[in-house]
Amino acid sequence: VTYPEQDSPSFRQLLKSGLAVAVNPGGALKTQLQSYPASWAMAVSGSAFLLIFLQSGLDLHRTGQAEAVQALGWGLVGLGFGTVGVGLLATIAWLLAHPFGRNKPWGWALRAFSLAYSPALIYGILGLAANLVLGWNTAVAFGVTGFIWAIGPMLTAAQEMTEDHTGASYLIGTTCGSLMLVGWGVMVS
Amino acid sequence: VRGRLLILFCFGALGVLTGYSSLENSQGLLVLCFVTGCLFGVGCLLLTSLPLHLFFRGVVSKNGAGAIGDCLNTGFLALVPFTLLAFLAELLLNWNATSAFASAGLMFCGGVTAGALAKADPGHPQGMLRALVPTLAAALASFCWLAMWAVFIPLLGRVAGA
Numbered sequence: 001v002t003y004p005e006q007d008s009p010s011f012r013q014l015l016k017s018g019l020a021v022a023v024n025p026g027g028a029l030k031t032q033l034q035s036y037p038a039s040w041a042m043a044v045s046g047s048a049f050l051l052i053f054l055q056s057g058l059d060l061h062r063t064g065q066a067e068a069v070q071a072l073g074w075g076l077v078g079l080g081f082g083t084v085g086v087g088l089l090a091t092i093a094w095l096l097a098h099p100f101g102r103n104k105p106w107g108w109a110l111r112a113f114s115l116a117y118s119p120a121l122i123y124g125i126l127g128l129a130a131n132l133v134l135g136w137n138t139a140v141a142f143g144v145t146g147f148i149w150a151i152g153p154m155l156t157a158a159q160e161m162t163e164d165h166t167g168a169s170y171l172i173g174t175t176c177g178s179l180m181l182v183g184w185g186v187m188v189s
Numbered sequence: 190v191r192g193r194l195l196i197l198f199c200f201g202a203l204g205v206l207t208g209y210s211s212l213e214n215s216q217g218l219l220v221l222c223f224v225t226g227c228l229f230g231v232g233c234l235l236l237t238s239l240p241l242h243l244f245f246r247g248v249v250s251k252n253g254a255g256a257i258g259d260c261l262n263t264g265f266l267a268l269v270p271f272t273l274l275a276f277l278a279e280l281l282l283n284w285n286a287t288s289a290f291a292s293a294g295l296m297f298c299g300g301v302t303a304g305a306l307a308k309a310d311p312g313h314p315q316g317m318l319r320a321l322v323p324t325l326a327a328a329l330a331s332f333c334w335l336a337m338w339a340v341f342i343p344l345l346g347r348v349a350g351a
Contacts, residue, residue, distance in 0.1 A: 024300070144278075144286050152297035155270060166266065174270040178277055185282040 014040050021115040025153035029160050033111055041114035046082040048117040051124030052146065053078025055131050055139040056188050062137065077187070085183065086114050089176050093158060096172045101163035109161060113176075116153035120146030139188065147184065151177050192262045193234075199265075199272040200230030203294075206279045206287040207338050208345065215349045222345070229337060233295075234261055237326045241302075244322045247310040256309055264302025264323065268294045288338065292331045299327025 009017075017036055020028035056078075057071030066074075090113035094106050120143075127142025155173035162168040204226020205219050212218045241257045242249065248256045271294030278284040302323040 140284070144284060145289055148274075148286070148289050148293045151271060151274065152267075152293065152300070155267065155297070166263070170267070170270050174273050177270065177274045181274060181277055182281065185278075185284070 009035070009037075018044055018115055018118045021112075021118050021153050025116070025156040028115075029112055029153070029156055033108060033115070036111050036115070038107055038111050038114075041111040042083050042087065044121055045086040045114040045117035046079050048121035048124045048146065049078040049082030049085075050075050051078070051128050052120065052139060052143040053081065053188070055124075055127050055143065058131050059137040059139045062135070081184070081187065082117065085180075086117065089113055089180060092179070093154075093172050093176050094161065096175065097158060097161035097168070100165045100168045101161060103163060104161045109157070112157035112160070113154060116150045116157060117146075119149035119153070122146070123149070143184075143188070147181065150180075192266055196234070196262065196265045196268060197227045197230045199268040200233070201227040202272050203268075203275060203287060203291045204229070204338075206275050207291070208342060209279060209287075210285045211342050212345055212349055218345050218349055225337075225341065229334065233330045233333075234265065237261060237302075237323070237330060240322055240326055241306065244319050245306050245310065247312075248306055252309055257306075260302055260305040260309055263305040264300075265298045267298045267301045271297070288335055291334055295327050295331040295334060296324070299324040299330075302327070 014036070017028065017032040018040070020032060054071065054075035057066055057074030060066035060074075061068060061071040087110060090110045091106065093113060094104075094109040097104075097109075123142045123146030127138040127146075130136045130142070131138040151173065154176055155169060158169035158172040158176070159166065162172065201223040204222040204224075207226075208219055208222035212222070238257050238261055241261070245257060245260075248260065252259075271290050275287045275290035275294075278286050278290065300323075303320050306323065307320070
């Protein structure tokens with residue numbers, strides 16, 4: 001799906017393209033990313049981490065370790081982590097990929113890394129529903145699963161940025177995944 | 190050969206990590222987990238290659254008998270980052286999430302294998318069914334991995350307790 005004659009693609013098209021990254025990252029990153037608005041892409045990762053961190057706050061609130069306002073504060077921290085943190089991650093990946101391939105601009109890396117968290121957004125929504133409806137402690141279970149399913153699209157994005165240099169792309173993907181894993185692990189623990 | 194050995198090492202390492210939290214004090218049993226993981230890897234690669242030989246005959250006729258194996262190697266090398274991140278999660282963060290890493294890793298390997306097969310035979314129209322074969326095989330492998338450890342770890346636990 002490309003948007004040659006439309007300045008602003010419809011919400012349905014944006015949703016479809018965002019979900020395509022979760023289902024078929026290789027195809028989606030090659031064909032659908034060029035015209036995807038960066039703000040929408042960052043909204044995906046921002047919302048994903050907002051929901052996951054909000055669940056951390058709700059889990060703590062349920063066990064009496066945090067007030068309701070603090071739980072909402074956790075959500076805001078997640079929003080920052082999913083926008084500023086993922087933006088920083090995309091910048092690191094773009095810089096590391098630079099010696100191997102220079103065909104992708106920084107904006108492309110930002111959109112690709114942000115949309116890589118569309119599986120995390122799906123798990124974030126499911127986790128919040130389970131948290132509120134069933135009263136489960138969901139932050140770690142759903143958050144970790146969502147994070148893990150973002151690794152694949154991140155590796156695919158790194159492969160595109162390094163022009164199919166497998167070793168470099170796996171190194172970049174592992175580095176970025178480790179930074180995200182440790183950053184998030186330290187914050188929620 | 191080095192690529193194949195690295196893939197099998199990843200399967201073995203994921204086996205060790207799966208058993209690590211349950212069988213922490215028994216090094217002998219962790220070695221058994223490593224061997225079991227490696228054997229699963231051998232079986233997984235062999236069984237996955239069977240439907241690929243059937244559905245991707247063009248790849249073999251164009252690139253030779255070892256082409257499917259090469260595509261599988263390319264695909265399953267994607268297990269390396271998942272294994273490294275699983276190590277980090279298990280040993281540094283104490284998350285018991287190796288099964289999720291292995292499961293997601295195997296599914297991703299299926300997708301990469303499909304991409305490698307499409308590249309090896311670019312002239313052939315890539316039908317939906319053909320494109321799905323490696324992914325479905327990887328999904329089945331992922332399910333078998335989870336089921337195998339769900340049975341194997343309690344058995345090893347009993348051996349350790351005896």
